[in-house]
Amino acid sequence: MPQFRMFFLLLGLLFPSAALAEQVLSVGVYDNQPGVFIDAKSGQTKGFYIDILEEVAKKEGWKLNYQFDSWANQLKRLEKAEIDLLVAIAFTQERAKLYDFTSEMALSNWGQAYVHDSKLQSVLDLSDKQIAGVANDIYSTSFSQLLKGLNIAHHWQDLSGYQQVMQQVANGKADAGIVPRTAGIVLEKQYNIIRSPIICCPMEVRYAAPKGKHPDILNRLDHHLKEMKADKASFYHTSFNHWFAGANQDGLSMWILWGSLGVAIVSLLVMIALLVVKKRKEQELAQAQWIATLKTQESQSVHTLNVLLKTALIPMSLDQQLRHILETLFGMSWLPLLAKGSIYLVEPDRGALHLAACIGLDAQTMETPALPDYYGPGNDHHGVLFICSEQHGHYQIPIQSANTLFGLLNLYVASDHQPQEKDKEFLTSVAMTIAAMVERKYLELKVQKQAEIDELTGLPNRALFHSRLERAIAVADRSHSEVVLMFIDLDRFKQVNDTMGHKAGDRLLQEAAKRLLACVRTTDTVSRLGGDEFTIILPKSTPLVYVEYIALRIQQEMAAPFHLEEGLAEVSASIGITLYPRDGADMEQLLQSADTAMYHAKNSGRNAFSFFDYTMMAEALERLEIEKALRLAMENQELLVYYQPKVNPQTGVTAGMEALVRWKKNQTEFVSPGLFIPIAEQSALIVAIGSYVLRRACVQTKRWLDSGHGPLCVSVNLSVRQLKQEDALLNTLQEILAETGLPPSSLEVEITESMMMQNVDSVVALLHKVRAMGIKISIDDFGTGYSSLSSLKHLPIQTLKVDRSFITSVGEDQDSAAIVQAIIALAKQLNLKIVAEGVESRQQVQFLAQLGCDEIQGYYYGKPMSSEDFSHFLQQPPAC
Numbered sequence: 001m002p003q004f005r006m007f008f009l010l011l012g013l014l015f016p017s018a019a020l021a022e023q024v025l026s027v028g029v030y031d032n033q034p035g036v037f038i039d040a041k042s043g044q045t046k047g048f049y050i051d052i053l054e055e056v057a058k059k060e061g062w063k064l065n066y067q068f069d070s071w072a073n074q075l076k077r078l079e080k081a082e083i084d085l086l087v088a089i090a091f092t093q094e095r096a097k098l099y100d101f102t103s104e105m106a107l108s109n110w111g112q113a114y115v116h117d118s119k120l121q122s123v124l125d126l127s128d129k130q131i132a133g134v135a136n137d138i139y140s141t142s143f144s145q146l147l148k149g150l151n152i153a154h155h156w157q158d159l160s161g162y163q164q165v166m167q168q169v170a171n172g173k174a175d176a177g178i179v180p181r182t183a184g185i186v187l188e189k190q191y192n193i194i195r196s197p198i199i200c201c202p203m204e205v206r207y208a209a210p211k212g213k214h215p216d217i218l219n220r221l222d223h224h225l226k227e228m229k230a231d232k233a234s235f236y237h238t239s240f241n242h243w244f245a246g247a248n249q250d251g252l253s254m255w256i257l258w259g260s261l262g263v264a265i266v267s268l269l270v271m272i273a274l275l276v277v278k279k280r281k282e283q284e285l286a287q288a289q290w291i292a293t294l295k296t297q298e299s300q301s302v303h304t305l306n307v308l309l310k311t312a313l314i315p316m317s318l319d320q321q322l323r324h325i326l327e328t329l330f331g332m333s334w335l336p337l338l339a340k341g342s343i344y345l346v347e348p349d350r351g352a353l354h355l356a357a358c359i360g361l362d363a364q365t366m367e368t369p370a371l372p373d374y375y376g377p378g379n380d381h382h383g384v385l386f387i388c389s390e391q392h393g394h395y396q397i398p399i400q401s402a403n404t405l406f407g408l409l410n411l412y413v414a415s416d417h418q419p420q421e422k423d424k425e426f427l428t429s430v431a432m433t434i435a436a437m438v439e440r441k442y443l444e445l446k447v448q449k450q451a452e453i454d455e456l457t458g459l460p461n462r463a464l465f466h467s468r469l470e471r472a473i474a475v476a477d478r479s480h481s482e483v484v485l486m487f488i489d490l491d492r493f494k495q496v497n498d499t500m501g502h503k504a505g506d507r508l509l510q511e512a513a514k515r516l517l518a519c520v521r522t523t524d525t526v527s528r529l530g531g532d533e534f535t536i537i538l539p540k541s542t543p544l545v546y547v548e549y550i551a552l553r554i555q556q557e558m559a560a561p562f563h564l565e566e567g568l569a570e571v572s573a574s575i576g577i578t579l580y581p582r583d584g585a586d587m588e589q590l591l592q593s594a595d596t597a598m599y600h601a602k603n604s605g606r607n608a609f610s611f612f613d614y615t616m617m618a619e620a621l622e623r624l625e626i627e628k629a630l631r632l633a634m635e636n637q638e639l640l641v642y643y644q645p646k647v648n649p650q651t652g653v654t655a656g657m658e659a660l661v662r663w664k665k666n667q668t669e670f671v672s673p674g675l676f677i678p679i680a681e682q683s684a685l686i687v688a689i690g691s692y693v694l695r696r697a698c699v700q701t702k703r704w705l706d707s708g709h710g711p712l713c714v715s716v717n718l719s720v721r722q723l724k725q726e727d728a729l730l731n732t733l734q735e736i737l738a739e740t741g742l743p744p745s746s747l748e749v750e751i752t753e754s755m756m757m758q759n760v761d762s763v764v765a766l767l768h769k770v771r772a773m774g775i776k777i778s779i780d781d782f783g784t785g786y787s788s789l790s791s792l793k794h795l796p797i798q799t800l801k802v803d804r805s806f807i808t809s810v811g812e813d814q815d816s817a818a819i820v821q822a823i824i825a826l827a828k829q830l831n832l833k834i835v836a837e838g839v840e841s842r843q844q845v846q847f848l849a850q851l852g853c854d855e856i857q858g859y860y861y862g863k864p865m866s867s868e869d870f871s872h873f874l875q876q877p878p879a880c
Contacts, residue, residue, distance in 0.1 A: 024063045025217065027053065028074040028083040031161050034186045034243040035088045035107075035205075038068055048182075049087040049106055051239040053207070056224040062217075070160060072136045081210035085217065090138045090203035100211055102218050104225035105204035107240075111139030112181040113198035114188065116169050120176060120196055129175035132157040132168045138203060140178045166191045185244055454528040456506055457513035465527035465535055469587050472525075472539040473580055483580040484538035484547050487594035488516070488554065491572040491606040493532040504566040511564075512571075515557040519550055535594070551575050551609040559607060572607035574598055583612045627683050629665070630676055634688065638664055641696040642864035645873060646715075646835060646857045649849040654874060656713035656748070658857060659697035660864045661689060686719040691732050693717075698740040698747060700867050705746065709874045715748040715778060720755055726766050733773060744774030748799065752780045756795070764795060771796035778835070782823060793830065800827045804838025807858070810847055817847070824851045 029036050029045050036047040045066045057064050067083055078086045079098055090109065091101050113120075120126065126147065133140025135158040147154050157174055159165050165177040166184075170191040176198075179187065182205075188195055207221055228236035452464035460468060472483045490512065497505035509532065516526045516534060525537040538547065558573035576597030584590030597612035600619070604610065633639055643657040663671040680686040694716050701714040722729050737744055749770060756763050756779065767777055778799035802823050809816035820836070827834040836848050839858030848856060862873060 023061065024065060025057075025084040026065050026067055026082075028077055028086040029066050029068050030071045030074050031163070032071075032088055032180070032183055033162070035180075035182055047088075048239055048243040049205075049207075051243075052106060052225070052228070052236060053085075053087060053221075055228075055235050055239075056221055059224065060220055071134065075136065078208060078210060081213055084209060084214055086208045088205055089208045091206050092138065092203070095208075098211060099208040100213070100215065100218060101208050102206045102221045102225065104222045104229070105206050106225065107182065107205045109180050109182055109203050109205045110199050111143055111178050112184045113143075113176050113178055113196045114166060114169050114184060114191075114193045115176045115196045115198075116172055116193060117175065118194050121198075126154055126176055126198075127152050128154065130155045130157060130173070132159055132165045132174035132177040134159055134162060134165060134179075137178075139180055143178045163187060166193065169193050182244060457510055457528050459513050459517075459534075460525060460527040462527070462529045465525070465529065465537075466587065468525045468527070469537055469590070472537055473587060473590075475539065476580060479540065481541040482582070483540070483590075484542050485578045485580065485590055485594045486536040486538070486547075486551065486554075487576040487578075487591070487598040488534040488536070489574050489598055489602065490532035490558065491574055491602065493571050496569045496571060500564070500566045500569060504564050504569065507564050508562050508569055508571070511562055512558065515560075516554065519553045519557060547577060548609075551577065555607060555609065573609075574602035574606050575609035576601055576612065577609060578612045623679055623682075626671075626676055626679050627685070630663070630680060630683075630685055633663055633665065634685070634692070638667070639689065639692060640664055640866065641693055641700070642866060643697075643700075643714075643870040644857055644864040645862045645870070646855040647861045649845050649853060649856050654712070655855050656715060657870065658715040658717075658750070658864075659693055660717075661693050662864070681719060681721070684721055687721050687725065687728075690717075690719050690722050694732065695736050695740075698736050698742045701746055702740050702742045704871070704874065705742075711746070713746050713748050713776065715750050717750045717780070718755075723751065723755060723763060723766060726762075726769075729766070730769055730773075733770065733775065737773070745776065748776035748778050750778045750780045750801070753782050768796050797832065799833045799835055801835045801837055801857075802853075804858075807836050807838045807844055807848075808840075810844050820848075821851055824848075824853060828852065 029038075029050070031037050032047070034047055035049045036045070038044070039046050045068075054064065056062075067077070069077065074083070074086055077083050078089075086099075088106070089095070089099075089101075091105070095101075120129070131143075131147075131154050133143065133156065140158075144156055157168065159168065162179045162183045165174070165179055166187045168174040169177040170193050176196070177193075181199075184195065207218070209215075209218055225236070228234040231237075452461060452467075453459070454461040469483075469485065475481075476483045493505065493508070496508060509528070512532075512534070513526070513528065516536065520526060520536055520538075523539060525535075525539075527535045527537075529535060536550070538550075554573055554575060558571060562569040562571070576594045576599070578584060578590050578593040578597060580590050583593040593612045597610045601608040601610040640662045642660050642662045644660060645654050646656045646658065647653070648655050661673065661677075663673075663676055665671050677686070680689055697714045697716050701712055704710065704712055718729070733747075736742075737747070751763070751767075771777055776799065777795075777797045778801055779795075779797055780801045781803040782800045800823065802820055806816045806820050806823075810820060824834050833854045834852075835855040835857060836844075836853050837857045839845060839848065839856045839860045841860060844858075845856060845860060865873065
């Protein structure tokens with residue numbers, strides 16, 4: 001007893017209680033549905049940000065103590081370190097000076113304007129309007145600054161919460177209200193208001209802690225956020241879909257992108273108008289003229305936005321992009337328009353030197369960087385910097401979002417002009433708006449890239465593969481050269497995926513992609529079409545000896561073991577190779593030829609490569625003809641069920657029979673099962689054939705039992721496809737037994753050992769359901785797969801069938817005899833019936849009888865026969 005006390009004492013020292021390790025965190029929350037709020041019914045704190053925090057807390061052993069207060073008060077409490085964490089706070093550089101943030105954002109967000117009147121479509125329409133927002137809210141503050149910078153007169157209402165903002169708009173007491181888009185998604189359903197195209201201030205929403213207080217907490221939050229966001233099946237995405245149904249995590253929808261771009265254009269033009277004049281009256285007049293121009297061209301602006309969106313930012317500089325915007329909107333060169341106002345928008349390169357004469361700057365001045373240390377470390381990249389020359393104003397405004405610098409907006413003024421403070425504020429708002437436009441464009445390009453890249457491996461996906469192959473074919477046509485296409489399928493990948501799990505399969509595919517890339521040149525394209533299928537495009541004329549070298553290297557790389565976290569995995573590659581234009585006149589034909597060559601390599605024993613030739617196509621066409629004829633055979637009832645007896649070698653009594661399908665084509669000649677069964681398996685006809693055989697066998701067995709023959713048990717083979725359609729198989733078995741009246745104990749289903757091992761868990765679960773119906777289960781071809789005693793112990797089986805390959809060698813091969821003896825001994829230990837198939841000689845019968853084999857099946861007692869011939873066989877039992 002003392003020893004046990006000491007053991008538990010040591011165990012307690014090694015594993016301290018959860019209570020001792022638990023960390024209590026005070027978490028500030030406020031009303032920001034559906035991100036964070038107090039549920040009125042339960043009184044519990046809920047929302048998306050709460051879900052994520054609680055999921056992390058559960059993994060880290062934190063205890064969360066929620067403190068509810070207004071938004072303004074929570075900011076004060078965070079700064080005074082009265083709370084440990086604040087959820088759902090937008091990140092800004094100003095706030096980063098006061099608080100510590102997670103590096104990972106929880107969500108992207110922006111300000112969304114809701115209106116009562118659908119005519120309010122742009123910021124210009126908000127002139128002299130009542131606008132509501134939440135006090136100290138980043139989106140409301142930024143939007144107010146934007147309106148002030150644009151000199152748009154308005155009446156601002158500071159409210160305490162987003163619901164109050166929406167209510168104010170719905171009641172007509174405010175013309176527009178600014179709320180975060182996440183809050184708007186939920187609240188807009190409660191009020192009769194309109195979501196406008198007006199947006200502002202894209203932000204990253206994160207978690208924050210008091211300055212310098214909890215770096216470890218923020219680091220753990222970053223770790224879990226990054227992990228959950230990367231996994232599409234994680235709790236993060238489940239919670240997002242729950243709280244923000246209909247929203248898009250990746251960014252703005254297309255119409256929002258247009259709206260943002262429109263705001264940027266308006267901001268840029270009004271900015272130019274503001275800087276053109278020096279005096280207030282002239283400034284107001286110019287602004288009114290610009291606004292009038294924009295309003296008259298509103299429809300044209302919307303129309304041209306589609307053109308603008310098609311203009312890539314790379315390799316165009318940001319300055320070129322802005323110039324393109326002006327040219328497109330006004331339908332003429334921007335230079336004459338701006339020259340009258342003595343303001344010039346130029347590119348900071350030699351291409352702009354011809355403009356020097358317009359503003360009196362020499363080439364050396366134009367080439368000298370105005371901000372030489374702007375990119376240096378430690379500089380503030382978020383202010384608006386103004387540098388003026390002796391005679392001319394030279395303004396450079398950084399266009400950026402967070403830590404990303406997109407470019408510089410360069411403005412040259414022909415006469416000296418010092419900007420006032422309000423001009424600086426306005427230019428800052430403009431820079432923010434243009435940055436939002438650019439960021440949305442980059443996100444659009446990123447989404448486009450994601451649409452063309454396989455997310456798992458990083459390789460081009462099927463869509464980009466088609467594009468690359470079409471391009472390679474077009475180049476080959478122009479240069480009268482060839483294109484080589486390799487189609488690669490991984491052998492035994494499904495077995496790895498089923499036995500080791502999908503994550504292991506994903507890791508294997510990622511490693512396989514790396515190995516394929518290592519086998520080819522940088523000019524070649526490796527793509528993943530899906531599953532375990534890859535392609536390689538070798539453009540232009542590639543020597544066949546080099547193609548063979550690549551194929552051999554791929555075989556070697558794929559045959560090498562894959563060291564995964566779950567264990568060692570082994571696969572190989574079957575490769576089909578085609579040449580354009582020899583093997584196909586277009587992309588579709590070339591891909592079909594490559595697929596045909598790949599299957600030829602796989603049927604040749606796998607881990608092989610085959611160049612396409614038209615005999616393969618002939619074989620493929622022959623398979624299609626057989627499949628077509630097989631479908632007609634089912635309609636014309638040319639498929640027959642034959643029966644091969646299973647006899648007790650001790651008594652000579654027929655204990656049962658195996659039902660086998662035969663095809664008597666045109667009622668004259670038999671088609672070999674080895675020819676049509678594999679084709680039926682590939683085309684899914686095997687499911688219908690299997691159901692037909694099962695029904696006919698049960699009907700006939702019931703007749704024999706009713707005639708006094710028995711007891712008899714009929715065995716019917718199940719296919720892989722039938723096992724995959726679990727519900728359909730179980731329903732079919734129930735229906736057939738009910739219709740025929742056959743006792744379930746008189747039916748036995750057979751599956752092969754390899755089928756059982758492909759997906760052990762699901763197959764075992766299905767077999768238990770079949771056994772619960774009273775149906776017997778047999779493992780066919782035992783000894784040829786990978787099953788073991790430990791796996792057999794958990795299977796609801798009654799019979800093992802020894803594979804014919806061992807029986808054939810009995811008497812000639814001592815190893816085969818030893819294997820048969822071991823299998824029979826194993827069956828006896830597990831109380832299983834043992835059946836030997838493929839028995840053809842008296843010597844084999846005697847050998848098996850001495851070992852205690854229960855039943856024998858083979859030509860020695862009878863070949864598969866029709867139901868009529870089997871009836872005669874039952875009346876004349878064979879000799880022992």
